[in-house]
Amino acid sequence: MANSIKLTSLSSKGGCGCKIGPADLSQVLRSLPPTVQNPNLLVGLDTSDDAGVYKLNDDTALVQTVDFFTPIVDDPYSFGQVAAANAISDVYAMGGTPITALNIVAFPISSLDKSILAEILRGAGDKLAEAGVALVGGHSIDDKEPKFGLAVTGTVHPDKVRTNTGAKPGDxxxxxxxxxxxxxxxxxxxxxxxxxxxxxxxxxxxxxxxxxxxxxxxxxxxxxxxxxxxxxxxxxxxxxxxxxxxxxxxxxxxxxxxxxxxxxxxxxxxxxxxxxxxxxxxxxxxxxxxxxxxxxxxxxxxxxxxxxxxxxxxxxxxxxxxxxxxxxxxxxxxxxxxxxxxxxxxx
Missing domain, CATH: 3.90.650.10 (PurM-like C-terminal domain)
Known part of the structure; x- marks a missing residue:
């Protein structure tokens, strides 16, 4: 049953499950008031980096990120794997090690077979296990379109954070x-x-x-x-x-x-x-x-x-x-x- 549904057809947007466009997103963010300043916030909204980084002590900082989207492949298990790999990636891009994750689920539970959601979650779980990431919970809502992703937390040494703002001529x-x-x-x-x-x-x-x-x-x-x-x-x-x-x-x-x-x-x-x-x-x-x-x-x-x-x-x-x-x-x-x-x- 799970493999008989063409998941990508269930999204009104279809295609790549894209983010809100950069121009539109910039316009929205510019209208917001400044965030509270915190000296331990090493990477926040003032840059276009992949994740936020918050210093806990001289040796450890938290890396936090979240991502979710509509199906971009038809196989539910593969969709779960893609979503997990995509969400974890932001931690890797910052030079961090992902440690925990929370599932984010939107699913038409009354109109789609529950086995489809089970396969999405199984795919994500297997990918988290491959990454050594512990699933610690999640949140779900009943929605007309299936959507799935994760919020991921990682760690990194405060002096070893990789950002997108340090490139140098000659690199x-x-x-x-x-x-x-x-x-x-x-x-x-x-x-x-x-x-x-x-x-x-x-x-x-x-x-x-x-x-x-x-x-x-x-x-x-x-x-x-x-x-x-x-x-x-x-x-x-x-x-x-x-x-x-x-x-x-x-x-x-x-x-x-x-x-x-x-x-x-x-x-x-x-x-x-x-x-x-x-x-x-x-x-x-x-x-x-x-x-x-x-x-x-x-x-x-x-x-x-x-x-x-x-x-x-x-x-x-x-x-x-x-x-x-x-x-x-x-x-x-x-x-x-x-x-x-x-x-x-x-x-």
Whole structure:
């Protein structure tokens, strides 16, 4: 019963389960009063980082994050795994170790078989176990659309927090997963993918960033974020602006899932991807050889994407080799330069 339902068809939005667009979200947040200042709050709302960080003592800080969305794959178990990997990723991006999680459930309990929800929770539980994270509770509501995610707490040494504001000229940029996930997710909803392609994108989304995060800890990493709803260029723009540097990206080096351009040309470009492009187009200089589809792909709204790491030039090749040797799909895709601070150049 659980596998007979096309979960992605139950969402009115469908596609990638995208976040509220960056432009709309910025407008909302600007209208809010300043938050209470606390000297122990190391990372809060004043930056665009992946999670909040609160110092408990000289040796330990808490990393806190939350994420949830509508189904982006049809298999309930896989959806639970994707949601868990996605939520945990924010802790890994900050250089932390996730320790506990709370489930967040919205589910049409009277109209969908309860076994579907059980499978979602089982998938999430198995992924939490893989990450060594203890499930400590959760909250559920009866809703017309299924939604699922988690609130995750981790720990990190206060002196070892990775943010997206420390990139330095000369750094190399490493991406640890291929992009194109949003276009694939929309293609799943529209029955455009074969079984092998569905399995491939599911594998990408369910892969934890644990190995990548732990590996980068031994190197001179100046900044890090994970690539999720705002797309590669959206998250790169936050790093460029937060670090007051220019980012240069070599489009040919960016790992992209197979057939993404073909699928995009067929119309499988989610609205969130187009919104991401509209948000960054004024700060990005694209190569003249790129068409609109190429630009959208670099802005594609990702779920459970890879880490985007700014590492010292002298450590870049060693880190890349280390990551690839451990099975991480990492590539060097660009560098940090002095020049048009807060801007991005795509070559």
């Amino acid at each position: 190399k940029l490493i991406l640890t997963k291929p992009i194109g996930v949003g276009i694939y997710s929309t293609s799943i909803k529209n029955d455009l993918l074969n079984e092998e392609e569905v399995n491939r994108v599911t594998e990408v989304m369910t892969t934890l960033n644990k190995t990548a995060s732990e590996t980068m800890g031994a190197y001179d990493v100046h900044a890090c974020t994970d690539v999720t709803g705002f797309g590669l260029l959206g998250h790169a723009s936050e790093m460029a602006q937060g670090s007051n540097v220019e980012i240069q990206i070599n489009a040919e080096q960016v790992p992209i899932l197979p057939r993404v351009k073909e699928l995009a040309e067929s119309g499988a470009v989610p609205g969130g991807t187009k919104n991401n492009f509209d948000h960054v187009k004024d700060i990005v200089t694209f190569s003249e050889t790129m068409d609109q589809i190429d630009k959208w792909i670099l802005c594609d709204a990702v779920t459970s994407g890879g880490l985007f790491i700014s590492v010292a030039n002298e450590d870049a090749d060693s880190l890349l080799t280390d990551l690839q040797g451990k099975g991480v799909e990492a590539e060097i895709i660009g560098e940090i330069v002095e020049g048009k601070n807060g801007q991005i150049t795509v070559q």
